[in-house]
Amino acid sequence: MSHAATPRPDIDNVRTLIAALGTAGRTTQGGITRMTYSPEYRRGMELTTTAMREAGMEVSIDAIGNLVGTYAGKDPALPAVMSASHLDTVPEGGELDGALGVAVAIECVRTWHQAGWHPRRTVKVVATVEEEGNLFGLGCFGSRAMAGELEGRSPEEFKDAQGRTLSWHLRQMGLSPDKALQAAKIDPRDIACYVELHIEQGEELDLSGTPCAVVTDIAGIDRHWVEITGNANHAGTTRMDRRQDALVAAAAVVSEVNQRAGASNGQYVATVGKLDVSPNATNIIPGCVRLVIETRSPKPEVLEAIHTDIPRMLNDIGARFGVRTELTRRLYAKPAPLHASMIAALQAAAEQAGVRATLLPSWAGHDAKIMTTIVPTGMIFVPSLKGISHSPLEATRWEDIDEGLKLLDQALRNLAA
Ligand SMILES: [Zn+2]
Known part of the structure; x- marks a missing residue:
């Protein structure tokens, strides 16, 4: 034409x-x-x-x-x-x-x-x-x-x-x-x-x-709200081997999420862009951290696989750092x-x-x-x-x-x- x-x-x-x-x-x-x-x-x-x-x-x-x-x-x-x-x-x-x-x-x-x-x-x-x-x-x-x-x-x-x-x-x-x-x-x-x-x-x-x-x-967007609970305690008197530091565990989550996405060959991107640290004080070991893991991908099967994997990752990290991890909410907008x-x-x-x-x-x-x-x-x-x-x-x-x-x-x- x-x-x-x-x-x-x-x-x-x-x-x-x-x-x-x-x-x-x-x-x-x-x-x-x-x-x-x-x-x-x-x-x-x-x-x-x-x-x-x-x-x-x-x-x-x-x-x-x-x-x-x-x-x-x-x-x-x-x-x-x-x-x-x-x-x-x-x-x-x-x-x-x-x-x-x-x-x-x-x-x-x-x-x-x-x-x-x-x-x-x-x-x-x-x-x-x-x-x-x-x-x-x-x-x-x-x-x-x-x-x-x-x-x-x-x-x-x-x-x-x-x-x-x-x-x-x-x-x-x-x-x-x-x-x-x-x-x-x-x-x-x-x-x-x-x-x-x-x-x-x-x-x-x-x-x-x-x-x-x-x-x-x-791309679809999948958000997971995570709560990590450790033990808030004195930052001076608590021996290093007695701590349950929720933020140290959260740091492991952030780094793990980033490394896995980085190794995905561009299949998906993932971000932890928001953390709430409690009590968020200089002299107290962080007792609780709430964070959001956001993943995006044009492929629904990729997002589903990550969704299935996140609880496993949280369990491993929880065990490693002696903290409790809990998935509190998911918001999924499919691709x-x-x-x-x-x-x-x-x-x-x-x-x-x-x-x-x-x-x-x-x-x-x-x-x-x-x-x-x-x-x-x-x-x-x-x-x-x-x-x-x-x-x-x-x-x-x-x-x-x-x-x-x-x-x-x-x-x-x-x-x-
Ligand atoms: Zn626009």
């Missing part, structure tokens, strides 16, 4: 929109802090709305603040193609995480609009709220609402650090909190598929010098494979568009992970220089973004044709 008559999207327009969005929440330290529903966020929504309108889209805001641009297809009764990413940032984040996926999708549609071209299916570009989870501690909030995951919840349940509820925030936005979480749910039958372009946030593409990746799986049909569609689009694209798993979570639960979902990565993200230093070469733009454009045209 050839679309030679249609002009191709212009990377300069993407740069302009990204630069404009960069003014919404820019801090004195050079990062961007655009918390969902904040004045900076609303400024970002305004800029995005203007860009969507200029691209020929009708713009609406759903019940929880997801911004939806609709470009009507020739056959509006058909399920639409959705391309989205998030508009919020982490504190002191970069300008590409999230915003880039929105900006490139808008530019694709703008090109079609300028050429007077309409695909068969309607195309919806969505800028989602609260993917980073900074406000209520729940990531991918906007997509979870769209997917219907929050249907049974009340906007009063979600509170920010200041104790302000989702209802309060929605009212600030001029939205009604009444049944908002039910109303934000989309009917999966209305959506044919979902595509998200995002920066990789890892270093694989930059290291291999590849401009794009088609994402195969989004999400992206749909084979979408991976194939994106690979075909890359070949058609002459874009070099490899296959990669995603080690970070994304709105796309939630969307896999309701519609065929695909994802495109562009490189993150040195793998830096969630930082003002986050960057991607514009030549590489241009390749991603070409790939997304071709893919959206094919999927909407």
